Each structure stands twice: as structure tokens, then as C-alpha cells.
Amino acid sequence: MRGIARLAKELGISTGTVSRALNGKPDVNADTRQRVLDAARRIGYAPNQAARSLAQGQTSAVGFMVDLERESATSSDNFFMGVFDGVQSVLTEFGMDLLVMPCPSGQDHYSYLERFATRGVFDAVILASMQYNDRRVGLLQAANIPFVALGRSSMHSDYAWIDLDFVTSMVTAMERLVGLGHRRIAITCPKGDFNFGHIFLDTYKQELARYNISYDENLVYYVSRTEVSGYDVVDDLLKNDDPPTAILLIYELAAIGVYRRLREAGLEPGKDMAVIGFRDDPAIQFLEPSLTCFELELGGLGRKLGEAVLAQIPRFQNHFPDSHIEIIQPMELRPGDSDAFPPGIDQKIIRSS
Amino acid sequence: MRGIARLAKELGISTGTVSRALNGKPDVNADTRQRVLDAARRIGYAPNQAARSLAQGQTSAVGFMVDLERESATSSDNFFMGVFDGVQSVLTEFGMDLLVMPCPSGQDHYSYLERFATRGVFDAVILASMQYNDRRVGLLQAANIPFVALGRSSMHSDYAWIDLDFVTSMVTAMERLVGLGHRRIAITCPKGDFNFGHIFLDTYKQELARYNISYDENLVYYVSRTEVSGYDVVDDLLKNDDPPTAILLIYELAAIGVYRRLREAGLEPGKDMAVIGFRDDPAIQFLEPSLTCFELELGGLGRKLGEAVLAQIPRFQNHFPDSHIEIIQPMELRPGDSDAFPPGIDQKIIRSS
DNA sequence: ACAGCTACCGTAAGCGTTTACGATGCTATA
DNA sequence: TATAGCATCGTAAACGCTTACGGTAGCTGT
Numbered sequence: 010m011r012g013i014a015r016l017a018k019e020l021g022i023s024t025g026t027v028s029r030a031l032n033g034k035p036d037v038n039a040d041t042r043q044r045v046l047d048a049a050r051r052i053g054y055a056p057n058q059a060a061r062s063l064a065q066g067q068t069s070a071v072g073f074m075v076d077l078e079r080e081s082a083t084s085s086d087n088f089f090m091g092v093f094d095g096v097q098s099v100l101t102e103f104g105m106d107l108l109v110m111p112c113p114s115g116q117d118h119y120s121y122l123e124r125f126a127t128r129g130v131f132d133a134v135i136l137a138s139m140q141y142n143d144r145r146v147g148l149l150q151a152a153n154i155p156f157v158a159l160g161r162s163s164m165h166s167d168y169a170w171i172d173l174d175f176v177t178s179m180v181t182a183m184e185r186l187v188g189l190g191h192r193r194i195a196i197t198c199p200k201g202d203f204n205f206g207h208i209f210l211d212t213y214k215q216e217l218a219r220y221n222i223s224y225d226e227n228l229v230y231y232v233s234r235t236e237v238s239g240y241d242v243v244d245d246l247l248k249n250d251d252p253p254t255a256i257l258l259i260y261e262l263a264a265i266g267v268y269r270r271l272r273e274a275g276l277e278p279g280k281d282m283a284v285i286g287f288r289d290d291p292a293i294q295f296l297e298p299s300l301t302c303f304e305l306e307l308g309g310l311g312r313k314l315g316e317a318v319l320a321q322i323p324r325f326q327n328h329f330p331d332s333h334i335e336i337i338q339p340m341e342l343r344p345g346d347s348d349a350f351p352p353g354i355d356q357k358i359i360r361s362s
Numbered sequence: 363m364r365g366i367a368r369l370a371k372e373l374g375i376s377t378g379t380v381s382r383a384l385n386g387k388p389d390v391n392a393d394t395r396q397r398v399l400d401a402a403r404r405i406g407y408a409p410n411q412a413a414r415s416l417a418q419g420q421t422s423a424v425g426f427m428v429d430l431e432r433e434s435a436t437s438s439d440n441f442f443m444g445v446f447d448g449v450q451s452v453l454t455e456f457g458m459d460l461l462v463m464p465c466p467s468g469q470d471h472y473s474y475l476e477r478f479a480t481r482g483v484f485d486a487v488i489l490a491s492m493q494y495n496d497r498r499v500g501l502l503q504a505a506n507i508p509f510v511a512l513g514r515s516s517m518h519s520d521y522a523w524i525d526l527d528f529v530t531s532m533v534t535a536m537e538r539l540v541g542l543g544h545r546r547i548a549i550t551c552p553k554g555d556f557n558f559g560h561i562f563l564d565t566y567k568q569e570l571a572r573y574n575i576s577y578d579e580n581l582v583y584y585v586s587r588t589e590v591s592g593y594d595v596v597d598d599l600l601k602n603d604d605p606p607t608a609i610l611l612i613y614e615l616a617a618i619g620v621y622r623r624l625r626e627a628g629l630e631p632g633k634d635m636a637v638i639g640f641r642d643d644p645a646i647q648f649l650e651p652s653l654t655c656f657e658l659e660l661g662g663l664g665r666k667l668g669e670a671v672l673a674q675i676p677r678f679q680n681h682f683p684d685s686h687i688e689i690i691q692p693m694e695l696r697p698g699d700s701d702a703f704p705p706g707i708d709q710k711i712i713r714s715s
Numbered sequence: 716a717c718a719g720c721t722a723c724c725g726t727a728a729g730c731g732t733t734t735a736c737g738a739t740g741c742t743a744t745a
Numbered sequence: 746t747a748t749a750g751c752a753t754c755g756t757a758a759a760c761g762c763t764t765a766c767g768g769t770a771g772c773t774g775t
Contacts, residue, residue, distance in 0.1 A: 059760085
């Protein structure tokens with residue numbers, strides 16, 4: 010005999026009472042409860058999670074799906090680790106646990122999620138790395154599985170999401186650059202069909218229009234999340250007949266490569282070319298000149314995600330009455346010296362390189 | 363009626379047969395199996411994992427515990443993401459899934475693991491960030507839960523582990539430095555009671571002895587995993603009456619801060635002070651001069667971990683007969699220019715700074 | 716003395732699968 | 746034709762827990 014039955018037998022009481030005692034249910038005498046608790050600790054009893062889940066119809070776990078293809082081979086990223094921490098801090102308050110589903114790099118997004126989600130492993134899930142048309146949203150909606158997305162899918166509606174405010178960041182960045190006199194502004198977008206890439210580029214175009222700057226597709230690059238990408242982009246840019254005086258980096262890490270290539274060409278970042286990165290990464294804090302970028306507090310973002318996902322679970326409706334969550338998470342400008350210099354008379358003529 | 367029962371009813375067969383058909387068991391007619399499979403797909407049936415786990419007494423999941431306290435707030439680290447990928451690739455071949463337990467930064471290591479492990483959520487677990495005396499080993503041993511450790515606990519025995527070869531790396535590093543003429547060699551060790559920190563320092567002392575260099579505790583620093591730590595260490599080192607001509611960095615990221623502080627003092631890394639880092643990180647690939655460090659193939663390490671953990675699970679003994687796993691994973695020297703210059707006549711006199 | 720309460724506890728039916736065991740009908744063999 | 750063997754399937758117990766329901770005992774107030 011194992012588990013709760015053994016406890017019950019040893020104490021000479023029924024399994025029902027043991028269960029009630031263990032779970033803090035009201036209908037149990039204080040003495041009895043203490044005896045049960047003591048005995049449980051003594052023999053090292055812990056309830057079987059599978060049995061609990063089956064009996065209760067809930068798992069007390071939420072799954073966070075991350076895409077290794079995007080995060081692993083790429084360069085440094087403590088982004089998710091920071092977010093996990095925030096999510097956890099909220100979930101534990103409500104007796105929930107966070108478990109991470111790392112989708113292998115070769116695997117298909119959709120089928121990977123399907124395996125876990127439809128088997129009732131999680132009470133709810135958190136999605137990340139959202140694509141422009143992310144079928145996972147439809148999957149979860151159809152299966153009626155509570156979820157929240159970190160990012161958005163443009164082809165779906167009626168789901169909870171929290172997205173980073175790339176729009177305002179872009180507006181701010183463009184305002185700074187144009188204010189400094191820049192008219193030729195290059196941009197790097199994420200490679201792959203990520204939704205935030207579209208937002209990023211669309212807002213860029215919109216701001217160009219606002220300032221009556223014509224859109225030049227030769228200034229648009231699609232890059233992966235490595236510092237090398239910055240190097241290659243600048244390398245290509247230097248061959249341009251009319252090179253830009255500024256560059257916007259969706260992946261701030263690319264600044265490292267940008268700086269490097271510029272200096273190889275005898276140019277100085279921030280002076281000969283303005284550089285602005287989106288999101289700060291610990292790895293770029295040492296850059297000289299300091300990179301102008303946008304700060305994001307990962308723990309706070311994680312906590313919002315945690316609350317959002319709980320709000321999707323029916324039994325938490327009393328705590329989180331509003332499950333309709335659409336949050337645009339602001340990012341705060343952290344001015345650096347990488348865009349401090351206007352394109353002036355002493356700027357080296359990079360078009361002649 | 364739900365689940366398998368519904369399927370059975372619709373097809374006019376028993377739940378037993380449905381289960382057998384779904385699970386590829388032999389005792390079922392090919393036609394019947396196809397009918398079951400079709401029906402399952404049609405109504406979008408997926409087996410309930412809790413019920414399966416309960417009935418089978420296994421969960422088909424292995425848990426990988428990571429410590430956010432160590433990984434999150436710290437600077438860049440794609441280490442785990444890379445390892446996850448490797449582990450997965452092995453596990454999926456055997457129908458197992460990887461789930462990550464991110465231990466929150468405030469939480470106690472031990473009790474966090476206890477909650478998951480003893481509840482039968484995982485068939486086996488992988489431990490990381492091993493401490494000198496890591497009580498988690500005892501916990502898992504006592505509960506008879508299969509596991510493998512990435513790293514070692516010095517106070518335990520008879521468990522499977524894979525550790526990085528910091529010994530050979532240290533020997534190699536010291537050989538290089540001493541060969542170049544260095545006699546004053548500083549070292550940074552991990553802050554916290556991590557086992558590899560002890561190995562690192564012990565081997566350092568051992569090598570000093572081999573070369574008849576006296577041990578100077580003023581050259582030993584305990585640091586966290588941030589680039590800032592490198593800055594602070596050098597800052598302190600420069601005040602030393604007899605400053606070192608070389609420094610060994612357990613966290614390669616610290617090289618960034620080291621370079622920065624050296625240059626602020628008008629010194630050149632690799633020329634005025636040799637720098638060697640352990641483990642390569644994508645974030646330091648851009649460093650100039652290139653950092654001498656030790657390469658580690660994360661995917662391969664992950665795959666070994668995956669095989670090791672499967673070997674601990676009884677039902678895989680036919681595939682992995684040897685569960686006694688004690689692997690020292692080599693790291694390959696990647697020579698850079700950061701330790702190319704011997705301390706020579708043209709070296710700046712840093713003791714006077 | 717009796718109804719009505721409360722506090723506490725036991726009983727047993729689930730939860731959705733898996734799987735040992737036995738039953739059935741059919742084929743092949745003697 | 747009898748029988749063994751095989752392919753196929755149904756039956757039902759088991760996995761370990763939760764929880765609705767009912768029962769008992771003691772206590773209250775009239």
C-alpha cells in the first residue's frame with residue numbers, strides 16, 4: 010500500500026480524512042490534522058501529482074514555450090531567464106508552478122505545442138516569439154486552453170497579449186535622429202516572420218513619411234540576433250552610393266559589430282554614424298560610446314505576464330476579473346552617446362569609401 | 363463521456379482496444395487500428411497525460427532544474443538554451459520530453475526541487491549549478507529518483523555526473539602563461555559555493571606549486587558573472603604593490619570589464635597584461651585583442667546529458683546498459699591574442715599607477 | 716426528552732488511462 | 746473431425762487522489 014492509503018492505515022483513519030487534512034479543508038479536527046501532517050513528514054509522503062491532476066482536473070502548472078531555434082544558437086540573451094523569474098513570483102502566490110517548454114531548434118512550432126497543450130499537461134500556457142500569423146493562437150483557442158502571448162499575431166483576435174511598445178520606441182528614436190538632422194536612416198529588422206518585425210518596419214516607414222523622407226529599401230536589412238549581423242550590415246552600407254548617417258538596430262547586440270566595422274573603416278560610431286538599439290542587453294553596457302537604447306525591466310514584464318495568464322484561468326476569476334488583456338509594455342529611452350552627434354561638417358565623408 | 367471512452371463508444375469497440383490501437387500495441391487488427399486513428403484525428407482526441415502517468419507509473423518527462431538566481435540577473439548567457447537543445451534531441455528519440463524547472467531567484471534550491479521531484483512529476487531530473495556540498499544529490503538519492511548532474515557535489519558519491527574539465531583547462535592555461543614568462547598570475551573564482559570554483563582554485567594552486575610560484579591570496583578574487591566584475595578586479599589589482607602580469611577569468615565575460623579598466627589606465631590587454639578566459643561566450647567573440655579561452659560545444663554537451671539521464675531510468679537499461687556515468691567533458695583551447703605577449707621590457711610599469 | 720445543529724469522519728464513486736487475463740472465432744494441423 | 750494455436754478483442758481492476766454525500770455523536774435550547 011502506498012501514498013495516502015498507507016498514511017491512512019498507519020493512522021487508523023480514512024483516506025478521505027487524510028486528504029482533507031493535507032489539503033487544509035475545513036471539515037477536519039485540529040488534532041487529527043496535526044497527526045496527519047506529522048505522519049506525512051515522518052514517512053516523507055508527498056502526493057502524486059498525476060493522481061491529483063486526474064482527480065481535480067487541473068495540473069497547477071503553466072507552461073512557457075520558448076523557441077530554441079531563435080534563442081539558442083544566437084548570441085547572448087538573458088531575456089527569458091529574467092522574464093521567468095517575474096512570472097514565477099506571481100504564480101507561486103497562487104499555488105501555481107511555472108514549467109518551461111523549450112521547443113527544439115529543428116522542431117515545428119505548432120506540433121510541438123500541440124503535443125503538450127492538448128494532453129492537459131498545463132492549466133495554461135504562455136507563448137513567445139510570436140509570428141505575424143501565428144497558428145498557435147488558433148490551436149489554443151480551438152482547444153479552449155487558457156493562454157497569453159508575449160507579442161501578437163496579426164491574424165488573430167480575441168486573445169490576451171502583452172507586447173513591447175516598439176511603436177513609441179520607434180517614434181522616439183526617429184524624432185531624435187531627425188531632430189539631429191539625419192535624413193538617411195538605415196534599419197535592421199528581424200529575419201523571420203516575427204510580428205514585431207512588421208510593427209518595427211511599418212512604424213519606421215510611417216515616421217519617414219511624417220518627416221517627408223523618402224523610403225529607400227536599400228537601407229533595410231533583415232538580420233538574425235547576432236553581433237556579426239551588425240558588422241555585415243555596415244559592411245554593405247559602406248558600399249552604398251549615398252550611405253546613411255544613422256542606423257536603427259532591432260537587435261541591440263548588433264551594435265557591437267556595427268562599432269567594429271565602422272572603426273575598421275576609420276569611422277567613429279556616434280560621430281560618423283548614429284546608432285540606436287532597441288532594448289538594452291547587459292552585454293552592450295560596456296560599449297563606448299554608450300549605446301542609446303530602450304530599457305525594459307524584465308521582472309516587471311514577467312509579473313504582468315504571470316497575472317495575465319492567471320486571469321485566463323477560470324478558477325482565478327475572482328482575483329483577476331478582467332481576462333481581456335491587451336497591454337503595450339513601454340520601454341524607456343536610455344540616452345547614450347551613440348547618437349549624440351549630428352551629421353556635421355567634421356563628419357568624415359563615408360560615401361567615398 | 364470523454365476521452366477514450368467516447369472514442370470507444372463511437373466506434374462500437376472497447377476502451378481497451380482503443381488504447382491498444384493508439385499505443386501501437388500488437389494485439390489489434392490493422393483495420394481497427396486505422397479506424398481508431400482516423401476517429402481520433404477527426405474529433406481531435408489527445409490522451410490525458412495525468413491519466414496516463416497514473417496508470418503507467420511514469421510521466422515521460424525529465425526535468426531540468428536551472429537556478430535563476432545565478433542566471434537571470436547576471437549578464438548574458440545562452441549556455442542553457444544551447445544545452446537544452448542538445449538534451450531534447452536525444453530525449454525525443456526515446457519518446458521523452460524535456461521540461462525546465464526555473465528555480466526563482468528568491469527560492470531555496472532544495473525545497474524547490476523537493477516539491478517537484480517527490481511528486482512524481484518527472485521520471486528523472488537534470489541538475490546544474492552544482493555546489494560543493496549540494497544537498498539536492500542526497501534528496502534525489504533518498505527518494506530514489508533517477509538523475510544526472512551537470513557538475514559535481516564534492517560531498518557525495520555514487521551518482522551520475524558530467525563535469526567540465528576545468529582541471530586540464532587550468533593546467534593548459536598555466537602552462538601557456540608560465541611558458542611566456544609570467545610569474546604573477548591573478549585569478550577570479552566564482553562567488554558562491556560552487557564546486558567548480560573549488561576545482562578551479564585548487565588546480566590553480568597546484569600549478570603554482572608545480573612551477574615553484576608562491577601562492578598570493580591577494581591575487582584571488584571572488585566574482586559574480588558580470589562583465590563589471592572584471593572591471594572592479596583590475597581596478598583593485600592596479601593598486602597592488604606588485605601587480606600581476608596575467609589574469610585568469612573563470613567567467614569569460616569579465617574580460618570585457620578587464621579590457622576596459624586596463625585601457626582606462628593606459629594599458630593594453632594582451633600586452634601589458636595577459637588575459638585568459640574559461641569557456642567561450644558568443645558575447646566576447648568581438649573582443650580586440652581576441653580572447654584566449656576554451657571552447658565548449660553546447661549541443662554535444664547537451665546530448666551527453668540526455669543520454670546520461672536516460673541511462674538512469676530503469677526501463678532504458680537495454681539501450682543504455684551502463685548507468686555509471688562520470689564524464690569529464692573536455693574544453694578545447696582557442697588561442698587568441700590576449701596572452702600572446704610575454705611580460706617584456708616594453709611593458710608599461712603598471713605598479714606605479 | 717426531543718428536534719435541530721454542528722463538528723467530524725467514513726464511504727465510495729469518480730478522474731481517464733493502461734494492461735493482465737480471459738473469451739471468442741478462425742485457421743491449420745494431425 | 747478434434748484440437749491446438751493464433752489473432753483479436755472485451756472485461757475489469759488498478760493507478761493515487763479528491764470530494765459529494767451521508768452518518769454518528771455530542772451539544773443546544775425548549
